[in-house]
Amino acid sequence: MDFLLVLQFAAPVALAALGETVGQRSGVLNIGLEGKMLAGAFFAVLATLTTGSPWAGLMAGTVAGTALSALSALFCVRLRADQVVVGLAVNLLAIGLTGTLYRARFGQSGELLSVPRIPSISGLDPVLVLLLVAVPATWWWLGRTSGGLALRASGEYPMAAEAAGFSVERLRYLGLMVSGTAAGLAGAYLSLGVAGSFAENMTAGRGFVAIALVTFGRWSPPWVFFAALLIGYLDSLQYTLQGLGNAVPFQLLVALPYVVALAVLVGAGRSRGAPAALGTSYRREGG
Amino acid sequence: VKIRLAQVLGVAIGLIAVLAMTLAVFGLPIWSSMALLAEGAFGDRFGVARTLVKATPLALVALGLSIAWRARMFNIGGEGQFIAGGLCGATFAKFMEGLPPVWLGAGVLSACLTGGALYGGLAGWLYVRRGVDVVISTILLNFVALQLLGWAVAGPLRAKPDGLPLTGPLPQGAMLPRLDPQSDLHVGIICAAAAAVVVYLFLFRTVGGYRMRLVGEAPKAARLAGVAAGRSQIAAMLASGGLCGLAAAIEYLGLAGQLGTSFAQGWGFLGIPVALIGFLHPLVVPLSALYFGALFAGSENLARFTPAGTTIVFVVQGVAVLALVAARSLTRKGRAGIKEPA
Numbered sequence: 001m002d003f004l005l006v007l008q009f010a011a012p013v014a015l016a017a018l019g020e021t022v023g024q025r026s027g028v029l030n031i032g033l034e035g036k037m038l039a040g041a042f043f044a045v046l047a048t049l050t051t052g053s054p055w056a057g058l059m060a061g062t063v064a065g066t067a068l069s070a071l072s073a074l075f076c077v078r079l080r081a082d083q084v085v086v087g088l089a090v091n092l093l094a095i096g097l098t099g100t101l102y103r104a105r106f107g108q109s110g111e112l113l114s115v116p117r118i119p120s121i122s123g124l125d126p127v128l129v130l131l132l133v134a135v136p137a138t139w140w141w142l143g144r145t146s147g148g149l150a151l152r153a154s155g156e157y158p159m160a161a162e163a164a165g166f167s168v169e170r171l172r173y174l175g176l177m178v179s180g181t182a183a184g185l186a187g188a189y190l191s192l193g194v195a196g197s198f199a200e201n202m203t204a205g206r207g208f209v210a211i212a213l214v215t216f217g218r219w220s221p222p223w224v225f226f227a228a229l230l231i232g233y234l235d236s237l238q239y240t241l242q243g244l245g246n247a248v249p250f251q252l253l254v255a256l257p258y259v260v261a262l263a264v265l266v267g268a269g270r271s272r273g274a275p276a277a278l279g280t281s282y283r284r285e286g287g
Numbered sequence: 288v289k290i291r292l293a294q295v296l297g298v299a300i301g302l303i304a305v306l307a308m309t310l311a312v313f314g315l316p317i318w319s320s321m322a323l324l325a326e327g328a329f330g331d332r333f334g335v336a337r338t339l340v341k342a343t344p345l346a347l348v349a350l351g352l353s354i355a356w357r358a359r360m361f362n363i364g365g366e367g368q369f370i371a372g373g374l375c376g377a378t379f380a381k382f383m384e385g386l387p388p389v390w391l392g393a394g395v396l397s398a399c400l401t402g403g404a405l406y407g408g409l410a411g412w413l414y415v416r417r418g419v420d421v422v423i424s425t426i427l428l429n430f431v432a433l434q435l436l437g438w439a440v441a442g443p444l445r446a447k448p449d450g451l452p453l454t455g456p457l458p459q460g461a462m463l464p465r466l467d468p469q470s471d472l473h474v475g476i477i478c479a480a481a482a483a484v485v486v487y488l489f490l491f492r493t494v495g496g497y498r499m500r501l502v503g504e505a506p507k508a509a510r511l512a513g514v515a516a517g518r519s520q521i522a523a524m525l526a527s528g529g530l531c532g533l534a535a536a537i538e539y540l541g542l543a544g545q546l547g548t549s550f551a552q553g554w555g556f557l558g559i560p561v562a563l564i565g566f567l568h569p570l571v572v573p574l575s576a577l578y579f580g581a582l583f584a585g586s587e588n589l590a591r592f593t594p595a596g597t598t599i600v601f602v603v604q605g606v607a608v609l610a611l612v613a614a615r616s617l618t619r620k621g622r623a624g625i626k627e628p629a
Contacts, residue, residue, distance in 0.1 A: 029422065031363075075609065079616035084361050084422055088559055089608035096601030100313055104594040200598075205433075208426050215423050249442055255434035258427045265419045279422065 004123040010232025011131055012037070012190040016210035017217070017224045018131075018138055019182025024214055025142060026175025027155035027168075029279040031087025032072050034207025035094030036180045039064040040187025042098035045198040046105070048115045058118065058127070058188045065184015066177060068094065073176045077169055080281040091207070099200045118193050127189045139221040151175060155275030158282040168282050183207065216261035219274065231257060290568050298564065302578060302607055309602045313595055320589060327588025328581035336470035337587070340542065342580025344369075344534040346479040346573045348558025350486050351530025353567040355407070355421075357490065358523035359503035364410055364425025365531045366555025367432035368403040372532025374436060375402025376539050377444050377454045377546045380461075388460025392540055395461065399536030400529050406432065407528015408521060415517035421524075429555075437548050444546065454546040463541040475537035480573065482530065487569040489526075499523050531555060560604040564611060579604065 016033055023030045030036075044061030048054050068090055075086040118125045142148040153161035154171040162168050190206070191198045209231060217224030234254055310320045328338045348365045355362035362368075379398035383391060410428060413419040437452075446455035463473045490496035498519045501509040509516055534554060543550065561579055565572030582600045590596030 031422070071609075075612060075616075079613060081612040081616050084363065085563060085608060085612055088363065088556075089605045089612070091605070092560060092601045092608070093605030096598045096603075096605060099598030100595050100602065103596065103598070104313065205430070208429070211423070212427050212430065215427070249438050251434040251438035251441070255431045255438075258430040258434075262413070262419070262424060262427050262431075265424065266413060266417045274420070279420070 002123075004128075006229060006233045006236055007128055007131075008123070008194060008232075009236045010228045011128055012186040012194060013206050013210050013213065013231055014225055014228035015127075015131055015134075015186035015189065016179075016183045016207060017213040017228050018134055018221060019179040019186075020210055020214045021217070021219055021221055021224050022138060022142065022151070022182075023175040023179030024278055025155045025219060025275055026151045026172050027158065027275055027277045027280070027282070028076055028172050028176050028179075029083050029087070029211075030069075030072065030176060030179045030183075031084050031211070032068065032090030032094075032207075033087075033179065033183050033210055034203055034205065035087075035091035036065040036068045036183035037187035037190065037207045037210075038098050038201065038203045039068055039094045040184035041191035041202055042102060042187075042198055044188035045115050045191045046101075048192060052116070054116050054118045054192050057115070057192050058185065061188025061191070062181055062184040065187065066181045068184075069177050069180025072180065073173050076176065076281070077172050083279055083281070095201055102198065102200055114197055115192060117196050118189075125193060127185070127193055135221050135225045142221065152275070154282075155277055158277055172282070183210075186210075212258055212261055215265060215274075216257060218264070227257070290566050290571060294566070295571055295574070298566075298607075298611065299574075299578075301610060302564070302603070305606050305610065306582070306603050309599055309606065310595075313599065315593055315595055320593065320595075323589045323592055324582065324585030326585070328585035330588075332467065333470050334584060334588075336467060336472035337584035338577070338581045339476045340471050340473070340580075341583045342573075342576045343475040343479045343541070344538055344554040345558055345561045345580055346576035347482055347534035347537065348531050348554055349562035349565060349572045349576055350479075350482055350569055351407075351527040351534070352558055352562040353565070353569060353572055354486060354490065354499065354530070355523050355527035356562065356567050357503045358499040358520050359506070360411060360414065360520050360523050360527070361422050362407065362410065362425055362524060362527050363422060363559060364407065364428050364528075364555070365558050366551050366553070367425065367429035368406045368528040368531035369535045369551045369555040370432040370436050371406035371528070372399035372401075372403030372535035373539055373546055373550050374432070374439055374444075375399055375532070376536055377439070380457055381444055381454070384455075388458045391457065392461035392463070395457070395540060396533075396536045399539065400532045403532015403535060404525045404529035407531065408525040410528075411521040411524025414524075415521050433551075436546070436550060440546055440548055440550075446545070452548055456545045457540070461540065462544060463537065471542060473537075473541040475541040478533070478537060479576075482533065483569050483573045486530075490569060495519070495522065531558075534558075557604070560608050563608050564604075 016037055020030055020033055040061035043064040044057040047060030048057030072086055072090055075081045076083045142152060150161055150166045151171050154168045158168040187203060213224055213227045217227040307317050310317050328334050352362055352365055376395040376399035379394050383394055410421055410424045413424050414421050440454055441452040444454045446453055463475060466472045466474060498514050501514060502516045502519045561575045562572055565575035583597060586597045586600050
C-alpha cells in the first residue's frame, strides 16, 4: 500500500483529531466536530466553484470551521452551556444548512459536483505537508512550552491555571478555536483533496471518528496521528477488500479500532491520559 | 423540576418562530411553505399517518434518552442501542423461524428490547465500574454497532447468499397490526404513548425514579442520603437503551420487516434534540416528537415544490436547541456553574 495514498485518506480525520486533541487538552469536548468538518467541506467547494481557485476554497472551508467554533465558544465558554448539547446542536445546524444550501444552489438532482483539486507534486500537496509539520509542532507546543502547559492546566485543573494568572476562559476559547479551525480545514481537504466533490452529509461520521481517535491516541499528538493513519489504512483497505467480495468481513476490521479504543479506556479508567476536567464548565470564583 | 404550562407554550411558540425564521433565511415564502408543510403533515389521512409513524421512534428514543440524561448519563448512543436492538431481533427471527408468527413477533420485540438495554447498560457499567466517560463510550459503541450491522446483514443474517445485504422479511403475521389498512399507521404510536405514561410514573412516582433524578440533579445530596449512585446510573442506562431497542422493534415490526445497512436512519441521533426540547420530561417529550414528526412528514411535501427538504428540519432542531440552551443559561445566572442534565 502506497504510504502517500494512506496519508491522503487519513489526512481529514488526522487534521480534525489533531485539533480536537488541543481542544480536549484545554478541557472542552467538541462534539460539534462533525458539523464543522461538513461546513468546511461545503464552503470549500462553494468558494472553489465561485472563484475557480481551490486555494480560496481551502481558505473558505477553514473560515467556516472557525466561524462555527466562535458560535460554540460563545455557548460553551461564555454561557457555560453544556458542551455535549451545544456540540450536537452545531452538528444539526451544519447538516441542515449545508444540505439545504447545496440543494438550493446545485439543484435537487443530487449530481456530483466536480471541482478542481488542490495541485500536488507527486502526491504530496501543501495540506499534507502542513499535517506532517503540525504533528511534531503540536506535540512540542503542548508538552514543551509555557503556553501549552497553561492550556493543559486548564483541562486538568482549571483552578490551578487561574491561580497561576491564566484566564481559563481564554485558554478554552483558544482550544475550541484551534479544534474548529482544524476541523474546517479537514473538511475542506476532504472535499477538495480527497473526494474532488461535495455530497450531502459527505463527512459521514468522520468528525466522530476524530473524537474517538483522540481517545485511542491517549491525547498525545503523535499517537493520535498514528491512530488516524491506521484508520486511513483500513479505510483504503475497505475498497480493495470490497472488490474481493465478502471473503474478509471488513466491517469487523473497521470496528476493531473502536473496540480497541474502548478496551484501552477500560484498562486505564479515568486515571491516565484523559484531561481531568474534560467536558466540565468552569466558573471563576467570584465571577 | 416542575415544568410549567407557560414554559411549554413558550417553547411551542418559539418553535414556530424558529421555523418561520429558518424558512425566511433560506429565502422561502413563509406562509406558502408553512401551508405546504401543514398539508404534508396533516392534509389527509396519509399525512397524519406519516406524521405519527415518524413521531413514534422519535418519541421512544427521546423518552429513553431523557431517563439517562436525567441521571446525568449523557447517553448519545441512541443510534447504537437502536441498532443493537434491531440486530438481536433479527438474530432471534433467523433462528426461531419456525415459531408461529405471533410468537415470532413477540419474541423479536423482546429480543430488540433486551439487546438495546444491554448495549446501553454496557456503557453504564463501563462508566460506573471503570470510569469510562459515557459520551466517549457511546460514540465508540455507535461505530461498533454500525459496523456489526453492516457485517451481519452482509454475512450471517443475509437472506440470500448472492442477494442484497438484507435480512429475510418477517412473515406478515409477525408484524404489528395496522390501525389503518390503507396507510402505514400501526399500533406503534399507542406503544409510544403508553411508554410515555410508564416513564412518567416511574420517574416521578417511584423511589427508583426519584433516586435517578436525585443522582442527576444533586449528586452530593444523593451521596449523603446513601443512594447507590452507580446502581441508579446503570439502571438508567439499561432503561434508556431498552427504550431505544423498543423503538427499533417498532420500526422493524411496524414498517421495515427486515434489516438493511441503513436500518437506523438516524433516529437515535434525531431523538436527542427531541428530548432536549421536550425538557427531558416524559409528558412533554411526546409533544416535541409530534412536532418534529410532523415537520419531517411535512418536509417531504415541501421538497416536492421547493429546493428545501428534510434538511430544513435539522436547522430548526439545531437553532431551537441553541435558543433553549441560551435562554436557560441567561435565566440561571448567579447559580454555581455545575453541569446540569439539560
